[in-house]
Amino acid sequence: MTDDERNKAVKQEVTDRPQPLYTMTGVAEIFDVSYRTVQRWIKKGELRIVRPGGLPRIEPAEVKRLIDESRS
Numbered sequence: 001m002t003d004d005e006r007n008k009a010v011k012q013e014v015t016d017r018p019q020p021l022y023t024m025t026g027v028a029e030i031f032d033v034s035y036r037t038v039q040r041w042i043k044k045g046e047l048r049i050v051r052p053g054g055l056p057r058i059e060p061a062e063v064k065r066l067i068d069e070s071r072s
Helices: 003-016 024-031 035-044 060-071
Strands: none
Touching: 024 035, 024 060
C-alpha cells in the first residue's frame, strides 16, 4: 500500500466515524446565546434534537445547518 492509499484509507475511516453530539449548553456556547435561547429554538422548531437515552442532543449537521442559515 502506498502512502497516498494509506492516507485515503485513514481519511475514509475518520469520515465514517459518527460525530459526537452536542449538548444544549454546548450549542449555546457555540452561538454565544443563553441556554434558554436554545430551548426556544427547539420549541419553535428552528433546531432539531435527538434523544439518545432520553437526553436532548443536537447533531453536528444540525449545528452546521443553523450556522449556514445565520450567514445568509
